[in-house]
Each structure stands twice: as C-alpha cells, then as structure tokens.
Amino acid sequence: MSFDYRGKSDAKNNAAVHSWHGGSWIRCLARFSWECRLLGLCSVFCATLLPSLLTEAIAQPAEMSPLQLETKIALGDVRGRIDHMAVDLKRQRLFVAELGNDSVGVVDLANRKLLQTITGLKEPQGVGYEPSTDTLYVANAGDGSVRLFEGNEYKPNGQIELGSDADNVRVDPAANRILIAHGSGALAVIDPTTRSKVGDIPVKAHPEGFQIDHDIGQVFVNVPDAHGIAVVDRASQRQTGKWPIPDHDANFPMALDPVRRQVLVIFRAPAELGVFSMTGGKLIATAESCGDADDLFVDMKRGRVYVSCGAGFLDVFEAKGTTYRRIARIPTVSGARTSLLVPELDRLLVAVRTNAAEPAAIWMFRPIP
Structure with missing residues (x-):
C-alpha cells in the first residue's frame, strides 16, 4: 500500500512542541533564564534574546521528530474512554475498543476512513483478530463476555463467558490459542477452532498487559495488585515464577524485545520505563517516562521504544x-493513552478520545527516518 502526506500540516501543528535530545536545550535555556533573574541580570539578552531562543528551541520543525503525524481518521460520534486496538493485516482494517461508547470501531486503513461501528457491547477493553478462522474477538469488562464476530461484515458468531472483567486479548498462532486476561487472576485459554474456553492459567491478581514469547513458550504477565511480573509456562498452563518490583507500582503496559531478550514495562507510580532481563528478571535499566501510560511498543527496525500516555504525550526512547x-x-491529547504499532505498515496508531477541540480519531504517525 502507499501512504500520502495529507497530514503533513497537522504534523507541524501538533508535533512541533517536542523535546530534542530529551529536552536538553529547553532545560538548559530555561535554567539560564532562571539564573538571569536570580542574579538580577536584566540585560537585553535576558529580556529579549533569551525568550526568542526559548521559542526557537521549543518549536523545532516537525521533520526533526522521530514520529511524523500523517493524518487523523475520525471515528464518528464516539464518547468516553478508548481502550486497546488490533489489526487485520490482510484487509488493512483496524479495530478500536471504544469502551466508554460500548462499541468497536472498524477503520479502513488503506482508505483512511471509518468503515463501520459494532454496537451493543458492554465496555469493550480488548480486541484481537484471529486470521486462521477469520474471527474478531472482543473482550468486555462490563459483563465478562467475549463476543465473536466473523471477519468481513462482522456479524455475531458466538460468545464465551469468562465471568468478570474480560480485558487484554493476545493471539498465539504458534500454539493455535487465544489468551484473554480476566477476573481476579487468570488468563483464559481459548481454542479458536472450536471457539471455546479450554483452560485457565491462574495468577495472583487481575492480569494487565501481558506478552507471549513464542521462542521459549513463556508468557510474561503484569500483575500490579500482586506487585510483580508473573512468568507463565504456556505448555503446562501454570505460573512458574514471579519477578518482584519493589519501589514501583501500577505496572500496566508491557512489550518484549526478542533480540535483546528483554521485557519492557511502564510503571505509573513513579512514571518510569523499566527494562528487565528475560532470563531471571533482573531490572537492568530505568528511564523517566510520561504519565498514565497504557501501551508501549518496540520498533525493532529502528531500535526505539514508543510509549503512549494519558498525560497527553508520546515518549520515544532510543x-x-x-x-x-x-x-x-x-x-x-489528554487521555490518549492507547496505541498500536503495526510494523508491517510501518505506522504507529494512537487512539484519541473526543475532546473540546475535536472529535475522537485515530492519529496515524509515520516513524522517521
């Protein structure tokens, strides 16, 4: 597929204010300004030249940003919180869990428009597309159900009851299984062929973000209420380890770096990126991040990490x-805390809820270079 540059002006308007090299220029100039005032140096520099330098440092050209905003795809009359997303690569369709609207938006990425909206849901949190059976799975927090829809016109095609708080969905093609976080502490194991639940993997509390390492057959699970990361064996369907996380809380999003053999987690308290060794769980690096994050992704092509935060920012780490x-x-935008990196399309998609300035939309970013 090809992408045009219709959103280039949006990029200049919305991505102009970003930190260059972690904001070092801005912090340096701001500190110098403070020291000028402290020392009473009311010179021409402090009064006139310094403000213009600050403005120039803040308003860096959008082309310098590692993410270029290409376009915004309106989601229609969608109110409230937006949660996680998934993609059907063959049809180039994006599924958006519109939790506060009790709906799932279906977006045509090739033509950059809303295709249709699936309604009548109960606080959908997680979505997953399973290609071998051409089925969309929608996990509902409101009633604990997983609704199934056929993957073209999205007609209802079954329902699986999980009890309560059905959440994140992960498709595991290597094992021909679907894992869904739910309840007070379990990953439901779904057989996509029979469209039925075939097991539960218990963990110590409600599982939040989790990822599957297909090479070693392990599942890493954020369990914030149990103050740790659970390690689960996919074959035996049981927890085999726990990595404690002292001095950190609210570990929600997670991503894996299979090349560096690392597990990446964002904590909300304090707001930090935590990097763990996949073998043994040793914390090997931390870095301050934006607040209220709910998704992060590893860009293997560029050696970057993207974090989407409800505080109204995307953080990019090298x-x-x-x-x-x-x-x-x-x-x-404040509240835009969920995103999806689609490596096959080389795009980062950010879900932006309705706000005073504009309606709900998917912001499509192109990584640079």
Whole structure:
C-alpha cells in the first residue's frame, strides 16, 4: 500500500512542541533564564534574546521528530474512554475498543476512513483478530463476555463467558490459542477452532498487559495488585515464577524485545520505563517516562521504544545495549493513552478520545527516518 502526506500540516501543528535530545536545550535555556533573574541580570539578552531562543528551541520543525503525524481518521460520534486496538493485516482494517461508547470501531486503513461501528457491547477493553478462522474477538469488562464476530461484515458468531472483567486479548498462532486476561487472576485459554474456553492459567491478581514469547513458550504477565511480573509456562498452563518490583507500582503496559531478550514495562507510580532481563528478571535499566501510560511498543527496525500516555504525550526512547535514552516527547491529547504499532505498515496508531477541540480519531504517525 502507499501512504500520502495529507497530514503533513497537522504534523507541524501538533508535533512541533517536542523535546530534542530529551529536552536538553529547553532545560538548559530555561535554567539560564532562571539564573538571569536570580542574579538580577536584566540585560537585553535576558529580556529579549533569551525568550526568542526559548521559542526557537521549543518549536523545532516537525521533520526533526522521530514520529511524523500523517493524518487523523475520525471515528464518528464516539464518547468516553478508548481502550486497546488490533489489526487485520490482510484487509488493512483496524479495530478500536471504544469502551466508554460500548462499541468497536472498524477503520479502513488503506482508505483512511471509518468503515463501520459494532454496537451493543458492554465496555469493550480488548480486541484481537484471529486470521486462521477469520474471527474478531472482543473482550468486555462490563459483563465478562467475549463476543465473536466473523471477519468481513462482522456479524455475531458466538460468545464465551469468562465471568468478570474480560480485558487484554493476545493471539498465539504458534500454539493455535487465544489468551484473554480476566477476573481476579487468570488468563483464559481459548481454542479458536472450536471457539471455546479450554483452560485457565491462574495468577495472583487481575492480569494487565501481558506478552507471549513464542521462542521459549513463556508468557510474561503484569500483575500490579500482586506487585510483580508473573512468568507463565504456556505448555503446562501454570505460573512458574514471579519477578518482584519493589519501589514501583501500577505496572500496566508491557512489550518484549526478542533480540535483546528483554521485557519492557511502564510503571505509573513513579512514571518510569523499566527494562528487565528475560532470563531471571533482573531490572537492568530505568528511564523517566510520561504519565498514565497504557501501551508501549518496540520498533525493532529502528531500535526505539514508543510509549503512549494519558498525560497527553508520546515518549520515544532510543535503545543502545542496556541503556534507554528519551529522544522525544511529542504532544497528543489528554487521555490518549492507547496505541498500536503495526510494523508491517510501518505506522504507529494512537487512539484519541473526543475532546473540546475535536472529535475522537485515530492519529496515524509515520516513524522517521
């Protein structure tokens, strides 16, 4: 597929204010301004030249940003919180869990428009598309159900009851299974062929973000209420380990770096990126991040990490060995904390809820270079 540059002007308006090299220029100039005032140096520099330098440092050209805003795809009359997303690559369709609207939006990415809206749901949190059976799975927090829809016109095609708080959905093609977080502490195991639940993997509390390492057959699970990360064996369907996380709380989003053999987690209290060794769970790096994050992704092509935050920012980190350095903080909208990196399309998609300035939309970013 091809992408045009219709959103280039939006990029200049919405991504102009970002930190360059982690905001070092801005912090340096701001500190100098403070020291001028402290010392009473009311010179021409402090009064006139310095403000213009600050403005120039803040308003960096959008082309310098590692993420270029290409376009915004309106989601229609969608109110309230938006949660996680999934993609059907063959049809180039994006599924958006519109939790506060009790709906799922279906977006045509190739033509950059809303295709249809699936209604009548109960606080959908997680979505997953399973290609071998051409089925969309929607996990509902409101009634604990997982609703199934056929993958073209999205007609209802079954329902699985999980009890309560059905949440994140992960498709595991290697094992021909679907894992869904739910309840007070379990991952439901779904057989996509029979469209039925075939097991539960218990963990110590409600599972939040989790990821599957297909090479070693392990599942890493954020369990914030149990103050740790659970390690689950996929074959035996049981927890085999726990990594404690002292001095950190609210570990919600997670991503894996299979090359560096690392598990990446964002904590909300304090707001930090935590990087763990996949073998043994040793915490090997931390870095300050934006607040209220709910998704993060590893861009393997560029050695970067993208974090979407409800505080109204995207943080971009550069990975070098075991160190992570923030290279940009890009403004979005307050509450825009969920996102999806689609490596096959080389795009980062951010879900932006309705706000005073504009309606709900998917903001499509192109990584640079």
